[in-house]
Amino acid sequence: MNFKNVTVAGSGVLGYQIAFQTAFHGFKVSVYDINDEVLGKAKAKFFELCECYKRDLNATQDQLDNTFNNLSYHSNLAEAVKDADLVIEAVPEDPAIKRDFYEKLSQVAPEKTIFATNTSTLLPSEFAEVTGRPAKFLALHFANMIWVNNMAEIMGHASTDLSVFNQLVEFSKAIGMLPLPIYKEQSGHLLNSMLVPFLISALDLWINEVSDPQTVDKAWMKSFGSPKGPFAILDIIGINTVYNVAKLHADTNPLMARLMNRLQTEFIEPGHLGMPTGQGFYSYPNPNYESKTFLQ
Template sequence: MDFKSITVAGSGVLGYQIAFQAAYHGFIVTVYDINDEVLAKAKTKFTTLGEAFKQDLHATQEQIDATFKNLSYSSDLAEAVKDADLLIEAVPENPEIKTDFYHKLAQAAPEKTVFATNSSTLLPSQFAEATGRPEKFVALHFANEIWKHNTGEVMRHPATSDEVFNSVIQFAKAIGMVALPIYKEQPGYIVNSLLVPLLDAAVNLWINGVSDIETIDKTWMVATGAPVGPFGILDVVGITTAYNINKMEAEETQDPLKIKAVEKLKEDYIDKGKLGVSTGEGFYQYPNPAYQDKDFLK
């Protein structure tokens, strides 16, 4: 299968990055979203992203101009997918919204179109039936700031055809990703299956009073050579995400430690608007967090 024309459904945090990344690598990309107002916001974000590509990837102005030429926009689903070889779905992480979207998409998309979900918390088999083409459906998951953290996790579900699975792996490579094949459905894929327990353990050590935030991060950085520790990572991911994960676990397990973590994250961080890198302060202050200080690891 040779993908040339790509449609990205949803221009939120990851959607617009995926669209720009694919267009930068020469693919013809249509960005679909629910209305023109949302798409107008995406266009503004693309301009900022162009500057990031120049800074981080040393992209030339010519390359950025070519990227913009490869991008078009539509709030009409049938129009947006009429030529699509591959549709990447990046709509909100809500099972009902996604199911409803796939029902509509199944009616609108040509038979040739392969569907890929960018969901990080939901499994493709949950939506396989709704797609109307389970054999042409996979998960394709990216990390935030995909031009720098260029993992492309490709996860099949039991009905995915080998041809589709392999084609999406090739596509991930073609847009500059390190393609990571996942042969069996796994909540959290590989990255989060490794990362979430680390972040969880760090929060537990802190809430339990075992050690302080900077010492925990320093330990991880010195012992493993990692450029950032778990709390630095949480600032990038966003403290709201940590709060939501802990809240879910607290409700399920009634673990006193989890309940305490939820209260502390809410009172000391979320209520004070300290949400991480995005707000300039979280566990650290930005743009110059303490863990980047040359003496931090001493």
């Protein structure tokens, strides 16, 4: 594994975390997004991450200064990937957006560049051909709050070169992750194959007005000693991601259609997208579920 230069495409909920974590571990990271305004928001979030790294990882100021020195910002895709050994795609969870991105990426990336998608629910085989380099394409999925939930799921498809797969396993270790190799394509990888049914069951209780989000969370937290319930997890994932997934299945799943409509009205339109915006099912910072009296 000879990676030195990594491009992270998309600076949203997970993209900015992947970029910062990779730069923190000594790689040169080009952060790509659609315009300078979005990139400016990413820079602001990097400063917020500094406090998290100090608190949770005991990061020193020198380490954080080196991290920022390893980061560069680009709204021109060709410029962002010109030296890339690896591109990690973290654009919205929408097949059309991802397909359009890979069509453009394939025209400007060097031949050496490996492409990895951070998709949480889609399969790499859906995009393998449009990348123009199916043997050098696979999924590399991270959990939210990457610096503490430090695991990486590596999943190829039928045409992924085994050496590429193994390089991504080594890269995951190099950026402080616990690598979780997956040997057969699975929608949702390992984590979301278990997590999504859990979250859907909680959303079903909310949509059908069986109970409210905080009460559902209390039931889970009290029963299993978990620090967070499903609606707290949904806030961390980001309501926009949940909305996009619901939208994908709205035509064939009545629950997903109702969920999409309610999320759009109550969360998407007012901009309450969860933890990143300070408001979702809970208010941030200091959400209720962190209170000592929440389970009393």
